[in-house]
Structure formats: C-alpha cells, structure tokens
Amino acid sequence: MNILLVDDEPLELEQLEYLILKKFPNWKIFKAQDASIALQIVKQHDIFLAFLDIQIPGKTGLELAKELSQSYTIDIIMVTAYQNFEYAQTSIRLGVVDYITKPIIEDELMALLNRYERIGRYSEQIVNALKIIHQEYSEKLTLNYLASKIHINPAYLSRKFQEEVGMGFSEYLNDFRLKEAQKMLIEFPDLSISTISERCGFNSQHYFSQIFRKMTGQSPRDYRLRETFH
Structure with a gap:
C-alpha cells in the first residue's frame, strides 16, 4: 500500500x-x-x-x-x-x-x-471500493454505483466484498458512517444530531438514531453527553 x-x-x-x-x-x-x-x-x-x-x-x-x-x-x-x-x-x-x-x-x-491493517491484504478491487466508500460515505452510495466506478459486476463485487472484508457492503458502509458520526458528535458539539446524521449519509435522523443505539447501546444525544463529560 x-x-x-x-x-x-x-x-x-x-x-x-x-x-x-x-x-x-x-x-x-x-x-x-x-x-x-x-x-x-x-x-x-x-x-x-x-x-x-x-x-x-x-x-x-x-x-x-x-x-x-x-x-x-x-x-x-x-x-x-x-x-x-x-x-x-x-x-x-x-x-x-x-x-x-x-x-x-x-x-x-x-x-x-x-x-x-486489513486493507494491506485486500485485492486491488476491494481496496478501490473501500477508497470510494471512505471518500463518498456522505453521499447516497449503492452497490451498483460502486461496481460501475471500479468497472466490475455488482454481484461479483458483493461476493468478493463479503469474502475479503468479512461483512456485506451495506453493513460495512453503515459501520463506517456510524464511526464517523461518533467522531463528529464529540468534535462538533454545536452541530445538531440531524445535521450529523445527514453529513454521514443517513436518510433520516430516526433511522440514524435507531442503528446508533443498536451499535452503542445509547442514543446519539446520550453518547455525546457521556463522552463529552467523561
């Protein structure tokens, strides 16, 4: 790399x-x-x-x-x-x-x-796919769009992504977006939950809060309060 x-x-x-x-x-x-x-x-x-x-x-x-x-x-x-x-x-x-x-x-x-760490062991196609996800996670990313950007078949990309990364495209994308949201919640205390949700590529604040709670066990607001005063 x-x-x-x-x-x-x-x-x-x-x-x-x-x-x-x-x-x-x-x-x-x-x-x-x-x-x-x-x-x-x-x-x-x-x-x-x-x-x-x-x-x-x-x-x-x-x-x-x-x-x-x-x-x-x-x-x-x-x-x-x-x-x-x-x-x-x-x-x-x-x-x-x-x-x-x-x-x-x-x-x-x-x-x-x-x-x-793991990226160093990925194939070039998956490395390129991850680069696009990391760069464009705030946009409406789809598997078809990703496949067209790196010039391979969507079904093949889906299978290869699962094999190499150990999770599906959607799961990885959501996981990456949530990690970015966690950072933003702490680093930008003046930004509203809704703005952070939007900047991290989520369609709605409700959906963002749902999967945030599923991953962290708390709401975005509670997470921000706890980490800020930790």
Missing part, C-alpha cells in the same frame, strides 16, 4: 515514517516537503493514504487536501500543531477522514492506522 507524507520539517517526516513502518513494514512510503512535490508523487503512484501537515510552504495542507479530494480517491489525514476548531471544521467539509495533532503520540497514530 502506498502512503504519502507531506511536511516541510524533515525530522517530522522521518518520525512519522519510522512509526508507520514499525507497525506496517510492507507499506511503501513517499515523502514530500511541499504541495508541488506531493502532486507529482500522486500523479505517478496510486496513493491510498496521505498525511498532510497544514502548515507547509506555498499551498497549505488544506488547499492541497481540497485539490487531492477533487481529482483523486485518497484517504486524507491532516496533521497540525494547533488544536484549531476551524481547521477541524474545514477538514471535515473537505472529506478528510481524520486529523491528528503534533507532537504525534504513537498510540493515537496506531489507533488511527488500525482501520487500515
């Missing part, structure tokens, strides 16, 4: 590379110190996951994230030295999957990377 790290500080790049390879020695790491080098790398290699520092010379990390998400299917994680609410909001709007703050804590990085 190809990973891109973008930071203008060579030591930060080396530390991040070291921590990632310690856990995933087979991943291939590409490094860039500014947006223009990063874009050249993305054009030449099929990058699955990118860590972008917000403060880089020329284009900012957020501007680069916007450009990458418009033209490529890449999971993007923002890295910032600032606990800034606006950065977090902008990141979510751009479809960034997560963000971490500097100095990077190894346990936090590993928790974030664990979701990609």
